[in-house]
Amino acid sequence: MNIPFSPPFIDQSVVDQVLDTLNNKWITTGPKVKALEQEIKSITGTKEVVCVNSWTSGAILMLKWFGVKAGDEVIIPAYTYSATALAVLHCGAMPVMVDILDDFNIDPDKVKAAITTKTKAIIAVDIAGWPCDYTALKELITDPKVQRKFRYESEKQSLLKRILLISDAAHSIGSLFNDKPAAQECDVTIFSFHAVKNITTAEGGAICLNLPYPFDSEAEYSYLKMYTLNGQNKDALSKSRGGGWRYDILFQGLKINMPDICAAIGLAQIRKYNHELLPQRKKIALQYCDGFQHEDWFIAPPLVSIQRESCYHLFPMRVKGLTEEQRDQVIDDLASLGIASNVHFIPMPMLTLFKNLGYKIEDYPMAYQNYANEISLPIYPQLTETEVEFIINSVISCVNIQLNNRIKTIEETFIVHKQMAVAS
Structure with a gap:
């Protein structure tokens, strides 16, 4: 067989939306982007949504919007994709990495210990679509002792008067928290629509605003839309209308807008997401759990609890007793059978950039433990039951070979040591 890891979902409805955009001859930011923003508002229940060209751009934008700058600190998990930290570095601030829990997500107790007077934001990452413990994180940032530490140095910080809580929801569109969309749990929730995500726009992202009073969400939406267009007070569609050519640059913005040609892909997908695409992902995740349930080495990923439900973006299973090297061999063996699998993620302290900045993986034992025996299996609507x-069956076979080899190696080592002891 030839089973890719995560191909995009492209059906006729996607093709039709893209062709409609091309036929209308408006391919940059315009009506398709606005329609996608409205669809995201509808399925998340958030106050406002701003589409951008990537998750990373959205995170940089919101940190800059909040006034994060050199000398500030932003707390993030050590176990995430590098974009979480890079967004902080691009603002000149310091990413303060903390360890994770066994469920892959940021440890609130480690967050609490890391807060200083320099802390301006926390970015919590919903790994694989599993929401973080937002109850604990919200209790933390609203704790009077923690709030007294907060030093506001910008207009937005003076309005909020506490640490900004951002959800890195790159994996988690459609996830639930207390039976509501998890996107409602943070001040700011940012999705990714990269090619491998549950909903894709090829490249893209979306910022969901849940800012409390006294923030005016509509006013912030208008301001952020300008921010994505270099601080310009008119978008291209407005300028193209008769007599609308004159514009102004009101502040130093970024150029990170999403074009309609990309939004068209996501628009078609999101309209069938909750009733078709998401249930199919859940079905496959449950098939995996059922198929592996009798293997004593199988550690299932967190999927459903009383409080939370994943959106089944990834299936990050772990294998008890497998070393990092054996895990890598299992992935290679699966590839030889035509199955593409992956690892999510290499903890950032193991990457050259962050090692050079002084981060050490030894400081994040849970992050390394989860990484060393994690294997992400294909999970997407196009997978058939046969696949x-x-x-x-292939995973069971490949894992058992490696575990049996390890037992054999341990036994052989024991015999050698015993013989050496007798000889001495």
């Missing part, structure tokens, strides 16, 4: 069964 899922083939993946399950």
